[in-house]
Amino acid sequence: MMRTVDPATASGTAAASAAPAISVVIPAYNEENAVIPTIERVRQVLNDANIPFELVVVNDGSKDGTAAAAKSTGVHVVDFPHNGGYGRALKAGIAVTKAPLVAIIDADGTYPPEMLPQMIEMAAYNQMVVGDRGAAMKGVPMIRKPAKWVLNNLASYLAGHKITDLNSGLRVFQRPELERFIHLLPNAFSFTTTITLCMLASGFNVSYLPISYGKRVGTSKIKAVDFFRFMMLVFRLTVYFQPLRIFMPLGAFLFLLGVGKAVYDVYLDNLSETAVFGMLGAVVVWSFGLIADMMARMQLRPPGTR
DSSP: OEEEOOGGGSSOSGGGGSOOSEEEEEEESSOTTTHHHHHHHHHHHHHHTTOOEEEEEEEESOSSSHHHHHHTTTOEEEEESSOOOHHHHHHHHHHTOOOSEEEEOOSSSOSOGGGHHHHHHHTTSOSEEEEEOGGGOTTSOGGGHHHHHHHHHHHHHHHTSOOSOTTOSOEEEEHHHHHHTGGGOOSSTTHHHHHHHHHHHTTOOEEEEEOOOOOOSSOOOOOTTHHHHHHHHHHHHHHHHOTHHHHHHHHHHHHHHHHHHHHHHHHTTOOOHHHHHHHHHHHHHHHHHHHHHHHHHHHTSOTTOO
């Protein structure tokens, strides 16, 4: 990995002389046509709001001129020679920053940096603020909309919180809470899905701010197979943080199945093993759920507690 840093122009603002209030991380992969406008818009917005900031672009092994374009603006560039994934790029950018707040924004021109000042204000009482694309996502292909609906609603149920935008790429975090989950965050696109479920399942304050969503420059990097990876990720994280949301319904299903079969068998005057196994299976599943819930609560205790 190679890093290029120009401390004198890292943020391009007079506010850079002060300690940064927020670190802005921009992951970029083959975004040579959009990365410079994105950088300049972020700079302009935060300069106009008089918010001290540091700006880091992570070139994730781009095969075009993304790295050179980013370096030409004088920002801090983390330059990977090979593509390692959206999540790896974000984690690398977060690792080289130091401000108490961290913002992420994609380099493709779809997200409005103009919302950052308001999101920063909201971060005073929220551990994470998410730019909610909502109805603005008019450019999503029809074939992907059912998958997004299923994924969002499943994640909302399992997290116990309404999630209006599961994988928005515009967010502001309080650094301590973000770094608490760094070891759980994957290197792939599911970074944003993971941090959303981590924050909500841990009881942190998460707010959604409606934003506009522009037409992207270039092509999307998400593939159809990513939907199934997201689904598996949602289940895994729910078992990790809120296991009873999976084990309790599953046990209830087995219990009702067993009771229903027992009633049917009694009507026929012939109690079968299936009915007994169904009810015993429910007890076993519930027991596993309670043990998993106890382990999750121990895992999620605040650092320093015993």
